Amino acid sequence: MHTTTVIPTYTASRKRQQHLQAFYHDVVKGLTAPNKYLDAKYFYDAAGDVLFQQIMQCPEYYLTGCEMEIFTRQAAQIAHTLQQRAGNFDVVELGAGDATKSIHLLRQLLSNGVDYTYFPIDISANVINQLQINLPAALPQLRIQGLNGEYFQMLQQAAEHTSRKKVLLFMGSNIGNFTTEAARGFCQQLHQYMQPGDLLMIGFDLKKHPQVILDAYNDAAGITRAFNLNLLHRINHELNADFDVQQFMHYPTYDPGTGTCSSYLISLTTQQVHIGEDVCIDFAANEALHMEISQKYTLEEITALARQTGFTPVTHFADHKKWFVDVLWERS
Template identity: 65%
Template sequence: MNATELLTVPCTKHSTFYADVIKGLSAPQKYLDSKYFYDATGDRLFQEIMRCEDYYPTRCEMDILSNQSAAISNVLGRHCRSFDVIELGAGDATKSIHLLQQLQQQHRDYTYYPIDISSNVIDLLEHTLPVEVPGLSIQGLNGEYMDMLLLAKDLSPKNKVVLFMGANIGNFTPDEALQFCRTLRAHLQPGDLLLTGFDLKKHPQVILNAYNDRQGITRAFNLNLLHRINRELGADFNTQQFDHYPMYDPSTGACKSYLVSKTTQQVHIAEDVVIGFRENELIYMEISQKYSLEETDHLAFASGFTPVARFFDRKKWFADCLWKA
């Protein structure tokens, strides 16, 4: 892929993508919404990141789900006789399948409702999971999290066990995470459960290395969003004129990624928008918030939940926390 790309698909000025990019790059502190990382190339690069030696979160949570699903199932069974398992952003269910299999083995009375914005993901899960988990009752829900939670409530009166895995809570700032959890709690009934993954605070260098891998894949992942803007919105970003810069503040737990303009330059988007960059000006790309165990408990209580149990990987670098509404 060339550093400066030409428009290859029609640009639409009426798309949400276009509006969000213009809004972000016109802000006093330039930013891009991290949800747009995931085009086909972004998906592939993220899969490569998860296989990197330095990127530990995926392996840590897989350690928990593959080795402690029986314990998780036992705790769920103590709180709910029958329930619906609702997974927010189910993806390929690589980790949650271990819990689903264990629930089947323990003869739990449950239905699995994976929620995903991608209809392709839902179709895939509905076809593959009943083969991998014989006897599984599954109904996929294609749409936004909160809308689909409301739909799930209409479909079934059972208690809900909501899965929010992969340290996705870390994609929010602490204030945003609190608001998200409060909104989630408002969509649940007393007695419902939430299992959510937290990447825990640890040695700062371990965390920083995870977002600055030696192979440069995370750098390529961030720069790919500029390539996507070039391709889909008719922009002329020269990606060779931007550097990837991650930073971690151990006092706050905020691990942030930026792109840095190497020079004073102008970028054109579509036919009539010009975005100016100063030398060393930053584009804020994403956050991956890290938590102490005390902070996870505080978040639970502040958003209307009570902590019930915690499940750790072998290094205690990651925790899947079970909360009760």
């Protein structure tokens, strides 16, 4: 049994217009900043979703395999721990994607007889639509309520749907898309949207050999390059811009001292980019456009982050190489 929400056409149209306005505002803000940047959350349109699925299959992109190992081999242990700590609860997943990892936990919870509703949250409407079709087909007993939008707005909606204790999932090293300072702010915000006793499971990529990390963001097949350039295509299509994507080069970096991996697009020439009729952006030759960050951590840094943001570390689950961990925190 499952539930879905049908959005009236006028509501969907208004939501689409609001999204485009926010997209336009964020793009112009980033491109007119002293150090140009684009917000990584906009990578995920329909084409971006497909490209990211391909990235996760790249041999260099170890993160998916490591976390998949955790959820396939340790689902029973994770489910048991959640049931012991939380009792009756609902599951809320931030940035659910295609749920290929979380499905193992969802299946285990159903097998254990846990009565829960799954609330996947994603900024991509395409992702939510696919989940609401595919997951009930794979797990007929699953109750699902997809929520399309920004994390915190959708967390508020989830709270309006249910007052039960919640287990929040934030996997795939999505926390790494924040600087360490921003990660603290994000976790503090999560804390505000949670109740005492709620649980939070977050996936963290651990520091390891620098070349292993750098290769993960510079795959030989060039899919990560296409993923970054796709955002320029999206801006062209949705915001009536004229990026010449052939004039930008994908350039990733990794600093093993700070644990910060960054991806840039480098302008190959002096050029101008127009967005709609009113905005003109100048690029100098070799100017960098920051696209995304992927922060790496030690276990000690993760524990410190929990305590700094109002959470109590409960336990963690690691892959056999100890390259990746999914940590479980309790909201104090």
